[in-house]
Amino acid sequence: MDVLGYGTFDATSRLGPIVFNQPEAREGEVEIEITHCGVCHSDLHQARNDWGNTVWPCIPGHEIVGIVRKTGPGVTAYKEGDRVGVGCMINSCQSCGPCEAHDEQYCEGPVSATLTYNGTKIPSGVNTYGGYTETIVVREEFVLRIPDAIDSAAAAPILCAGITVYAPMKEFGLKPGHTVAVAGVGGLGHMAVQIAKALGATVVAFSRSEKKRAEILEMGADKVVDPTDEDAMEAEAGSVDLMINTIPVPFDIAPYLSLMRHDGRLQIVGNMIELEAFSPGPMVFNRITIGGSLIGGIKDTQEVLDLCAEHGIAPAIQMIGIDDVNDALDSLEQGGIGHFRHVIDMRSLRDSRESMSQNASRAEEPVRFQPEAG
Ligand SMILES: [Zn+2]
Ligand SMILES: [Zn+2]
Incomplete structure (x- = not known):
């Protein structure tokens, strides 16, 4: 036809x-x-x-x-x-x-x-x-x-943006007690904040935008940190179990690595980016992994739709x-x-x-x- x-x-x-x-x-x-x-x-x-x-x-x-x-x-x-x-x-x-x-x-x-x-x-x-x-x-x-x-309109973005951030949380085994960092609060990141919160994690969002701060807190983030504020970054050092990094442009990963806790995982999702050169020291000393993740499987996509329905996300x-x-x-x-x-x-x-x-x-x-x- x-x-x-x-x-x-x-x-x-x-x-x-x-x-x-x-x-x-x-x-x-x-x-x-x-x-x-x-x-x-x-x-x-x-x-x-x-x-x-x-x-x-x-x-x-x-x-x-x-x-x-x-x-x-x-x-x-x-x-x-x-x-x-x-x-x-x-x-x-x-x-x-x-x-x-x-x-x-x-x-x-x-x-x-x-x-x-x-x-x-x-x-x-x-x-x-x-x-x-x-x-x-x-x-x-x-x-x-x-x-x-x-x-129906709200469901559409869950099918890509929602599953892309949910899949690495599922794979990590995210549970209450874990701290999730969301770096870059755009289309993917604003879903990551809400979904991580629904899974019971403590959520720290990283955003430079002062005017977005109130909005991000409203989405459910426990805290919003300006990644260019060195003192604020220092205060979060070693606290993060899982980072969902959605930053779509080349960026310096070193400040984010220092946030990770022992056995933490820094997941890169979304657009393909190039990382600037960085020293792997913090990774070695704390057994931190940097990983990637591509969208998610069909079973997990159904799960995240159901999760969003259950939690009003x-x-x-x-x-x-x-x-x-x-x-x-x-x-x-x-x-x-x-x-x-x-x-x-x-x-x-x-x-x-x-x-x-x-x-x-x-x-x-x-x-x-x-x-x-x-
Ligand atoms: Zn897409
Ligand atoms: Zn196959």
């Missing part, structure tokens, strides 16, 4: 309407009418080809919430009308070590996990298109259930229409949106399809495209 999406054919153009053919739900697959899609920094990187691997056209979006419209044969977990979500992956081998451990994002199968966009569909070899579309078809194992207590969001998505990406690029996440009300895309058919001269004409195996 023909579906309308919003994407780009090169790294410099603005996103615009694209019509492409999407196969209907087959065995084990679920067709979802998308109602909401979050705008993630990765969407910007992929659309701008910042990682040099973009397959064109690129239709981003991996914080997807919608309603099940059809199910293929053999689907048992979902039925028409269910409110569901799709995060960063839509497939994996399901049988390698990481997949068996519910860490599908690290799939070591014949090919890696299939990303929701800019991934390669198995077995067709066709590129994947993300949530800036009317519908998406996903195998049921990669579909999440949205708890009743969470609003919600990301700070700003709703936009599909026509605003280029401006939203521009503002992400300029780094000016703080911890807010833009969420696209996808009804606006369906409305734009209607205005196209009613008044073709006014609306932007969609580019028709036939996906083929690469």
Whole structure:
């Protein structure tokens, strides 16, 4: 069937309407009418080809919430009308070590996990298109259930930002009594503060922004420390069990290392950054590890959705229409949106399809495209 999406054919153009053919739900697959899609920094990187691997056209979006419209044969977990979500992956081998451990994002199968966009569909070899579309078809194992207590718009960012900070907490075994440091309180960090608090940890947030301080305390942080204040940093030395570091630009890790307690772990999540040279002395003397973590598995994603529902945790969001998505990406690029996440009300895309058919001269004409195996 023909579906309308919003994407780009090169790294410099603005996103615009694209019509492409999407196969209907087959065995084990679920067709979802998308109602909401979050705008993630990765969407910007992929659309701008910042990682040099973009397959064109690129239709981003991996914080997807919608309603099940059809199910293929053999689907048992979902039925028409269910409110569901799709995060960063839509497939994996399901049988390698990481997949068996519910860490599908690290799939070591014949090919890696299939990303929701800019991934390669198995077995067709066709590129994947993300949530800036009317519908998406996903195998049921990669579909999440949205708890009743969470609003669809608020659920969207949990599917990427929420799970990205929850997974390293889970892996660490975070529990009451632990102290978590959150460095960088943006889209990821503001979720980390709330989730760590819900897990019973003491939360210390590190932010230079004086005007954000009250907001961060309101999110549940026990303390906010300015990382450029040497005395304040000294006072926190050796106190942190787990640091979730979301700082998206190159930074000096040395002051953060000195905060870590014996056996502490400093986890780097989010955008890929380069660390400045640092002395490993504090790591050696306190058996501190510096680690990385990529999104999270499907089981953990369901867990964090349920946890957010149980504790009333919600990301700070700003709703936009599909026509605003280029401006939203521009503002992400300029780094000016703080911890807010833009969420696209996808009804606006369906409305734009209607205005196209009613008044073709006014609306932007969609580019028709036939996906083929690469
Ligand atoms: Zn993302
Ligand atoms: Zn696998």
